[in-house]
Amino acid sequence: MYMEAKSAGLTGPARIGRVTFSKSFKRVYYGAQVFQRLPGGGFKANHYDLATGEEYWISGPREDGGDRLYGERVPVAIDEDARAEYWTEIRKQPGRVSEADANR
Numbered sequence: 001m002y003m004e005a006k007s008a009g010l011t012g013p014a015r016i017g018r019v020t021f022s023k024s025f026k027r028v029y030y031g032a033q034v035f036q037r038l039p040g041g042g043f044k045a046n047h048y049d050l051a052t053g054e055e056y057w058i059s060g061p062r063e064d065g066g067d068r069l070y071g072e073r074v075p076v077a078i079d080e081d082a083r084a085e086y087w088t089e090i091r092k093q094p095g096r097v098s099e100a101d102a103n104r
Contacts, residue, residue, distance in 0.1 A: 002067040002076070003030060006045040006055045011072050016061050016086055016102055017079035028058055044069065061090050065102055076102040 001019045005012035020029045028035040028047060035047040035056060045055035057069045067076055078086055078100055086102070088094045 001028070001030075002057075002059050002061045003035075004057045004068060004076075006057055010044055010070055011068065011074060013077075014068065014074070015077040015079060016067070016082055018082050019058075061086060061102075063090055063092065065091060067102065073103050078102050 002014065002016050003019075004014035017030055021027065022029075026037045027050075028037075034050045035058060036050050037047055038045060038055070045057055047056045047058045048054065049056065059067070061067055068074065080100075083100065084097050087097045087099070091102075
């Protein structure tokens with residue numbers, strides 16, 4: 001999934017990584033973080049971190065690499081355990097598997 005922190009404004013630190021979901025799909029689990037879906041959504045965020053209250057935009061990664069909510073070309077980190085699948089299955093660019101940044 002694509003996860004972008006929104007507490008600092010429209011653009012924040014972002015990454016692509018593996019997550020799991022609750023049975024109801026209202027919670028997203030990433031490492032030690034637990035995200036809850038924002039009731040009614042929001043204009044820049046759709047989840048918040050249960051521990052910190054920080055808001056996030058979480059969505060599936062896009063084939064065209066335009067993952068950021070507002071289309072900025074700012075680096076997006078890719079977790080090591082998701083990198084091969086991201087470049088081969090999502091972006092269809094297997095020659096880029098060694099790249100750790102989705103917006104180059």
